[in-house]
Amino acid sequence: MNNLQKIDFLIDQKDYQKIINIIRNYYSYERVYYSPKMLFSSTSCYYIKDEKGLYKKTKFPFKLFIPDYILENFTQHSRQRKKIIIDFLKIFINELVIQDYIVKMNKDNFLYSYSxxxxxxxxxxxxxxxxxxxxxxxxxxxxxxxxxxYPKKYINNNQFALGKCKIFSKNFNKGCMIGADFYSFLxxxxxxxxxxxxxxxxxxxxxxxxxxxxxxxxxxxxxxxxxxxxxxxxxxxxxxxxxxxxxxxxxx
Structure with missing residues (x-):
């Protein structure tokens, strides 16, 4: 059982402070790697080091949090300036990753007590x-x-509605004019x-x-x-x- 798997056990015990400590330790600066390419892709990613020392690629919506003017002008900078921008973003990106995980955890486990x-x-x-x-x-x-x-089947109906327009069939000796079965998709x-x-x-x-x-x-x-x-x-x-x-x- 890794640290994040322990969270489910701690949630039942309502030991929230231990949960927060585990999350912050798991997403510490030493374990998370951000590639300079993360600002080029529409599906930005970061890398997290697991218990075996291997990096796992994880998606994160950076573009929801990073101002547009930084993203739009990022490609115009030199390699050295790009590195400076990335180093600057690292200051608060880790906190965004942590808060994103906490919000998802709360939504999964705490916020469904409706009356x-x-x-x-x-x-x-x-x-x-x-x-x-x-x-x-x-x-x-x-x-x-x-x-x-999504289709709806009408069986032997002499009157039915398609959206707001009503269509009426006429009865003849041989049966319904428009058929016994009819599918409406509206x-x-x-x-x-x-x-x-x-x-x-x-x-x-x-x-x-x-x-x-x-x-x-x-x-x-x-x-x-x-x-x-x-x-x-x-x-x-x-x-x-x-x-x-x-x-x-x-x-x-």
Whole structure:
């Protein structure tokens, strides 16, 4: 077990000061290496030395924190000046890396204690991509995937709606004019959510918020009494700004 793996054990004991000390030791100046090329790439990276002395490449969104004027003018400097800029950035980049890890850790483990009595949590809107992403990202730390034009099958309907335009079929002796089955691809989306085993309580809470009552959650994350770190995928079907169904994706 390395130092970062010890954090999960310490979280259960709520020994937060030891956790912070481990993180700061792990991301110390002696262990982290920053390449001058980190300011050239859209996916900036740094290197962290592991317990075996090997450097592991890790992504970090430097461009979210470093001012644009530094990035835009970086390529115009000489090699010596680039080195000076990198050395200057190292003063606070380490702290950014540490704070970034702490924020992610807090989001994963501490910030999911929601209460059904909280009125703000009950007031949400699923009428556009921004609101959908905002709602689900509060409960699940992995990226929210939104797929538009999710098909819906209409069976033997004489009247149905495509978006806002209503289309009516006519009945003849031989049956429905436009066919027995019809697929609509408008105004219907699916939201793919990857749920970690630690976020199962958040999933149950979200299902309750969305008023989805008959959803069965089946878990297979126990091996000889030990809980394994497993991810599950769930799809939420949203139609007309309302979640109408949710189901698990098998064999994920």
């Amino acid at each position: 059904m009595s909280n009125k703000k949590e009950k007031s949400f809107n699923l009428n556009n991509r921004k609101n959908i992403n905002y709602f689900f990202s509060k409960f699940f730390h992995k990226e929210v995937v939104i797929l538009e034009n 105004n219907r989306i699916v939201v793919e959510i990857v749920v970690n085993v630690k976020e199962i309580k958040n999933l149950k809470y979200v299902l309750e918020l969305l008023e989805l009552k008959n959803i069965i959650i089946i878990l297979s994350n126990f091996d000889r009494g030990v809980m394994k770190n497993i991810d599950y995928k769930y799809n939420f079907i949203i139609e007309g700004g309302k979640c109408v169904n949710a189901f698990a994706v098998p064999n994920y």
